[in-house]
Amino acid sequence: MRAVTIARSLPTACLCATVLLTGCGGPKAFVRTGFLDHPPRRVAILPFVITYAYDLTPGQSTPETHRLGRDVFRKTFYHAFTPYGYDDIKLAEVDEKLTAAWGPLEEGAWRAATPQALGAALGADALIYGDVQRLMYFSTPLYTETSFTATLRMVDAKTGDELWRQPVRAAERGGAVVQKGQVVDFLQDQMRSFHPEVKFLRVADIAVGRALKGMPNPPFTGQERATQGQGMFDAGRQVVRLAVLPFDAKVKRWQQGAGFLRSGLVANLQDGPFEILEIQRVDGALKEKGWKEGEPLPEPPTLIEIARTLGANVWLRGTVTNWGRNYLVLESWVKAAAQLELVDAESGEVIWSGQRKNSRTAGILKGPTGLKSLATAPLAGLKTSHLERVATELTRRLADDLTQSPAVMTYLHEERR
DSSP, rough: OOOOOOOOOOOOOOOOOSEEOOOOSSSSSSSSSTTGOOOOOOEEEOOOOEEEEEOTTTTTTTTHHHHHHHHHHHHHHHHHHTSSSEEEHHHHHHHHHHHHSSSSSGGGGGGGGGGGHHHHHOOOOOEEEEEEEEEEEEEEEEEEEEEEEEEEEETTTTTOOEEEEEEEEEEESTTTBHHHHHOHHHHHHHHHHHHHHHHHHHHHHHHHHHHHHOOOOOOOHHHHHHHTTTOOSTOOOOOEEEEEEOOESGGGGHHHHHHHHHHHEEEHHTTSSSSSSSSSHHHHHHTTOOOOOTOOOOOHHHHHHHHHTOOOEEEEEEEEEEEEEEEOSSEEEEEEEEEEEEEEEOOEEEEEEEEEEEEEEEEGGBBBSSHHHHHHHHTTTTOHHHHHHHHHHHHHHHHHHHHOOOOHHHHHHHHHH
């Protein structure tokens, strides 16, 4: 394997029993007092910027892997941000308008613009800046590291005041120097090192999860729901709106997993063929009909009425069929599984159904390298972060299954004619 250009010096390797997703969220998020009293509604996520200075010779440019990591980080943040109670502007629209006003994004002229000028050009109430202070992609057989250190900020587009700020860092480290516990994990990590987009995606998931923990989440109002739903249920429409309903859980203790998988699926469907309704808007419409969290969903006649209110053409319902962690002395597993149905909101007809499962094991089956590893690897495999990674990958696969289904593609073609 090759070593790829890195920024700043390589930190001292932390000797651990397994590949680590490390780092901490740093200081708690800053949130301006009274934020939720008058929250911004329309928010634009600006292109993320690598802010440190490279030691480059004349003619050299920012390493391609670093631009890739920066863009993966932004896209991952956008997908995770979309379920929040803001009217978020699509990234392609942001980039198009910035380019029209200030020229090519990589030339950076837009960065000198004031928040007021950016807000006016984008039609945004607030802007999210992503400053990447440190980014690394380093790969050798002895040591691998993929990491972000960044600060995310939301700024009022009218006043320029900072509304929210969250420093965050996350890293995945591996290689022979670090990986001493599981032979299979070591080999898989080495294979992933050939694909920086995969490495950056894994680390971006962790970084974004930490960044959004302190993000204020304003509610949608009934007026917004009604206004945004008007005229969207009629035949001949060009946009097909999808409401992802609260997931059911086969076992009551899996309810937390149901929420995690639902949010993850909403995030992963953002680049698909549907316009995805925000979770809060969907839940608000359900609650107006008397539904409470943890209860079964209303029957189809009521759901059809709710769909009309939301302007939803289809809804997606799901059931968590497996979720959690198991331990058997020399082996442990984390598992997640779900089944989904896409339903036409007018007729109640099931357009598509699918199910998937995903798991990760640790212990004797993955080839521990010694007696100590044999004892510790199963315990390390039970970490919450491992379950979250399994669930995140599950939602990506389910989203791909849905959007690439021939039945769904046929339905969308018919609806858009």
